[in-house]
Structures are given as C-alpha cells and as structure tokens.
Amino acid sequence: MEHERNIYSDNDMWNRGTEKPVPETREISEAGEPETYSCGCGNTNPEDFHVNDDKGEVSCNQCGTLILSNMIDPSAPTRRFSSTDPSVDNAHYGAPASNLFADKGLRTTFNPMEADKKDRQKSFILKRINQQTVTxxxxxxxxxxxxxxxxxxxxxxxxxxxxxxxxxxxxxxxxxxxxxxxxxxxxxxxxxxxxxxxxxxxxxxxxxxxxxxxxxxxxxxxxxxxxxxxxxxRMPPTTPDQYLSRYIFALNLSLKVQNRAQDLLKTCFDGGMNQGRNPIGVVAACIYIACVDCDERRTQRQIARELEITEVTIRNRYKEAMAILNANKSKVEIENSDE
Ligand SMILES: [Zn+2]
CATH class of the missing domain: 1.10.472.10 (Cyclin-like)
Incomplete structure (x- = not known):
C-alpha cells in the first residue's frame, strides 16, 4: 500500500513558519507594534484588554464588553513537511479518536484507484474483504x-x-x-x-x-x-423544577413568577400531588397560580399551548393544587394561633 504522496511538497507556504518565530499572542502584531483596541466605555489602554487566544476573543477589562470575536490566526503553520528531505518527520495525525463516530473517527478505507498499478489488484481485494468483515x-x-x-x-x-x-x-x-x-x-x-x-x-x-x-x-x-x-x-428522578425554568422562559415570565411557582410546586409535591400525575400538569397549574399571584396574566390556553397539554388538565390540576394550598394555608394559620 506504500506509495509516494506529493501533497506536502517543499514550497514557500509550508516553510515560512520555520524561518521566523511565530508571535506568541496577538497583542504584538507582525511589525512589533502593540495591537490597539478601543471600547465604547472610553477604554483605549492596550494593557486593559483581555486577549483570549483559545477562543479568539478580545474583551474590555473595564466593562467586560466583547470587542472582537472569531479572530483568525494569521500566523503560518509551524510544521514543515518534505517528500525529499529524509531528516523531516512527515508523520501527521488527524483529530483525536471520538466516541461520537461508529469507527471512533479512525476510518479504514481502501482506494484502489489511488494505489500503484502493481498494487491495484491487491487493493481491490482488501477493499472487498474490509467491507465483508464489518460486524x-x-x-x-x-x-x-x-x-x-x-x-x-x-x-x-x-x-x-x-x-x-x-x-x-x-x-x-x-x-x-x-x-x-x-x-x-x-x-x-x-x-x-x-x-x-x-x-x-x-x-x-x-x-x-x-x-x-x-x-x-x-x-x-x-x-x-x-x-x-x-x-x-443510580440516576435521580427528574424534579419538576428542571422543567420549570424552561417554561418560564418560553412564556416570557419574570423571575418573581418563577420563584413563586417553585414554592407552590414544593408545597404541592409535599402535599402528595405527584402520585400518578404527569408532572407537567402540576407545573402548569403552579405557573398559572403564580401568574395570578404576581399579576402577570397568562391565560390557561397560552400555558396549555406552551406546555403541550390540554386546558382541561390544567383546570383539574389547578383545582387539586388550590385544595392543597388552601389546606396548607389554614394549617399554617392554626400553627400561628397556637403560639
Ligand atoms: Zn469597556
């Protein structure tokens, strides 16, 4: 299967990196001048910007504004490849192996047309065997x-x-x-x-x-x-809280409503409302009650559409939730009057 590849021939593009050192950070440009940035907050001090080379971002240290993003590294590659010079290590590696691919990203392929003429027959046979032995x-x-x-x-x-x-x-x-x-x-x-x-x-x-x-x-x-x-x-069961923040966001409600709904959810679940119920229905009822409490009106229809359940479900869960909440309220009042 060995054959010469002349992809990495000696040319200026590949050699440039070895001739002069590559600048370590983008703060120093090719001419040796510090890069200048300016921010809307009036900050122009080059020392006061954070350059993140990994993310390709520049941000202002004063106010945190992102000045530049998706920067492209213009420096030449530092590797040098050669097909003629034996002192050059031509080994090159691809991306690291990843579980996300069936073959972990390490493909075995045979391309007979790329092989030497005398190896072509052998390559065809290898290709067929490779296809036949896939498990x-x-x-x-x-x-x-x-x-x-x-x-x-x-x-x-x-x-x-x-x-x-x-x-x-x-x-x-x-x-x-x-x-x-x-x-x-x-x-x-x-x-x-x-x-x-x-x-x-x-x-x-x-x-x-x-x-x-x-x-x-x-x-x-x-x-x-x-x-x-x-x-x-060992996986813990899902809690309705995990759904809650998503739906609060989707319904464009405030943090106040979310906190209120969270309290209501806890009360409802402590009152035993999760038994044999779709948790989404309970979440919907609690969001509805929290909306009313916090004066941010959403209709039952709006909530039902966003959570993909029926209005009837919300109304039923609403009645049950109110029963638990009222019972809880009177219990708290009795406890308070006892003291
Ligand atoms: Zn700034």
Whole structure:
C-alpha cells in the first residue's frame, strides 16, 4: 500500500513558519507594534484588554464588553513537511479518536484507484474483504450514531447530551439490548435518557416528535435501558423544577413568577400531588397560580399551548393544587394561633 504522496511538497507556504518565530499572542502584531483596541466605555489602554487566544476573543477589562470575536490566526503553520528531505518527520495525525463516530473517527478505507498499478489488484481485494468483515455491531452503530446526531441537532440539544446519548446507546449495543427492537426506538430512548442524566429533561412527547417513534415505545425502551445498564439505576428522578425554568422562559415570565411557582410546586409535591400525575400538569397549574399571584396574566390556553397539554388538565390540576394550598394555608394559620 506504500506509495509516494506529493501533497506536502517543499514550497514557500509550508516553510515560512520555520524561518521566523511565530508571535506568541496577538497583542504584538507582525511589525512589533502593540495591537490597539478601543471600547465604547472610553477604554483605549492596550494593557486593559483581555486577549483570549483559545477562543479568539478580545474583551474590555473595564466593562467586560466583547470587542472582537472569531479572530483568525494569521500566523503560518509551524510544521514543515518534505517528500525529499529524509531528516523531516512527515508523520501527521488527524483529530483525536471520538466516541461520537461508529469507527471512533479512525476510518479504514481502501482506494484502489489511488494505489500503484502493481498494487491495484491487491487493493481491490482488501477493499472487498474490509467491507465483508464489518460486524453487525459496527453496522448498527453506523446507522444509529448518524441518527442520534440528526435528532440532537434538530432538537437543539447540547454536545454533552449528544456524548451521553452515544455512551448509553453503545452500552445498549454491548449488552445486546437492541435485538428485537428498532434502532430508531432505541436511539429515541437513549436521547431521552441522556437528557435526564444531564438535567435537561425533555418530555416523552417532545422526543417522540423529534423521532419517528411513539411515546409508548420510548417509555418501554427507556425502562429496558434502566433495568439493564447499571449506572442508570443510580440516576435521580427528574424534579419538576428542571422543567420549570424552561417554561418560564418560553412564556416570557419574570423571575418573581418563577420563584413563586417553585414554592407552590414544593408545597404541592409535599402535599402528595405527584402520585400518578404527569408532572407537567402540576407545573402548569403552579405557573398559572403564580401568574395570578404576581399579576402577570397568562391565560390557561397560552400555558396549555406552551406546555403541550390540554386546558382541561390544567383546570383539574389547578383545582387539586388550590385544595392543597388552601389546606396548607389554614394549617399554617392554626400553627400561628397556637403560639
Ligand atoms: Zn469597556
């Protein structure tokens, strides 16, 4: 398979980096003059700006304003490659291995047309053997991990959720949990699980919307995952607080309402309202009551649409919540009168 590649020929572009030292920070420009920045707050002192080379950002130390972002490093590459000079180390490495790809980012590919003429026949054979010896697991992962990536980006979920979902799915494959179940269903369940592990819970319906799976299948697969993967057994149950801040933001409500709703939620749950109820319904009722208390009116219809539940559910949970809150209030009054 060895053949000469002349991609890295000796030319000015690649050698430039070895001729003169690369400036360490962008504060010193090529001419040796300090870079000048100016901020809206009147700060022009070059010492008073923070240059973050890793992020490519410059910010003002006085007021914190971001002056520059997405800066491009104009310096020449420091590596030198040569096909003729044997003293040059031509070794080059790609991105680090990543769990996010079925092959961890280390692909084995054969391109017979790129090989020497005498090696071409051998290369064709190797290519075919390579394709034939792919295991079921690799083939499964290749489909599933692409699916996970697509759903994660559609749902606007974070990279940490992505990583977690891939880890859960890989565990499921290793434990042979995929057998007899659809890849799509397991992908959906892995993402649902990952969201819960990372504390950004999405409801079953939301995940079902992102995938071509029903909520029942996701719930069933989730239970399978939880039963078989040991580290998932220690996972704490989701608290409605984790949903609350999201919906407060979506309904454009103030922090005051959020704090009030949080108190109400705690009272309702201490009063035993979570038994056999969809927590979203309880959250909806508490948001509604908090809105009324804080004089930031949202109709039941608005809340129902944002939380994707029916108005009837909100009204029922509202009645139950009010019963608990009133009982609690009278209990507090009795305790106060006792003192
Ligand atoms: Zn400033």
């Amino acid at each position: 079921n697991k690799e083939r499964n992962l290749a489909v599933a991990l692409r699916d996970i990536e697509r759903v994660i980006s559609r749902g606007g979920l974070t990279k940490s959720v992505h990583q977690e979902a891939v880890n859960v799915y890989r565990d499921a494959v290793d434990l042979q949990l995929i057998r007899g179940r659809s890849i799509e269903g397991m992908v959906a369940a892995s993402i649902y699980t990952a969201c819960r592990i990372r504390g950004v819970p999405r409801s079953l319906d939301e995940i079902a919307d992102l995938t071509r799976t029903g909520r029942k299948e996701i719930a069933r697969n989730y239970n399978t995952l939880k039963k078989n993967i040991i580290r998932l057994k």
